[in-house]
Amino acid sequence: MSTETRAVDAGGPGAGGPIRVAQVEIRPSEGLALVAGRAVSLSVRELELLSALALRSGHVVARDELFSDVWGGPLRSGDRSIDVYVHKVRQKLEAASPGWSFIHTHIGFGYRFAPEPMA
Template sequence: MRKTKLPVMKDQKDYKILIADDEPDILEFVTYNLIKEGYQVSTARNGMEAVEKAKEVQPHLILLDIMMPELDGVEVCRELRSQPEFEHTIIAFLTARSEDYSQIVGFEVGGDDYITKPIRPRVLISRIAALLRRYNNSPQEEGDQIRVADLVIDKERVLVIRGEEEIALAKKEFELLCLLASKPGKVFAREEIFKNVWGNDVIVGNRTIDVHIRKIREKIGEYYIKTIKGIGYKFEF
């Protein structure tokens, strides 16, 4: 496995942000506040334009409205996540739709965060800054090892190493931890976890994920994995 490492950004002017929204007032409002903070900002007024602009600009972070013409935000996210160059791009939904169903769908297609409108400028700036810190804190892969937080996840030996301690996990526990740790801070919906760890053809009980999470916490510690009520789990440190 080749070593993968994202370039570390120094300050806001190094970050490129793409905003996609079909409401001109929202575009103007968000663009003004982000430029004021020093970010490089590009905009798109519909889903198709968002995909094209993302390929052109290669942004570090994309803010997507869900309800857009041509392609909606969910379709844009799904399209971008299917392409390797957007594997590490942070994608957040900025939308007036606050129902649980929309949030779950957003996370299932690969969204990293879900921000509901209306939102105050300082709160939005704070959320974006937190998301971009995740970009610099992405796990580093060296050979068959993933280093994230104070853990070393050794894929070849199916071991987790914390300091001098070697922690053995069961196969599915290990696969579940690898998935969550692959994107620290990202919320993985339950359906996405089932698909990636157990596969679509395997039937497991509704409590299967919860039981595995509990066992992982018992072995590596309570504070690495956070429960997002009604949606799923995320690795956080």
């Protein structure tokens, strides 16, 4: 009933299979994402970040967890890479689908991926 466990179709855990959440489809093997039918080209890091979030769609992913997932190590204090990349991905996604927000900040916790119309 809840929005929590959405329709997330992943090819597998570590596999590069496409991930689909609402109007967003991610193709790790091709280095691109489709948002509302529009193609969005993403760099490696950007795509890994988006995938890590989309695989837990509807759930808040902690910053440390997110960092170790994408960067593969513990989050050093002062490292702002996550913020910068969240910003980059947000830009590209929202540019492809204006009026929608995809990555939501939960201060003190982390980020949550969920396509929602902007307030």
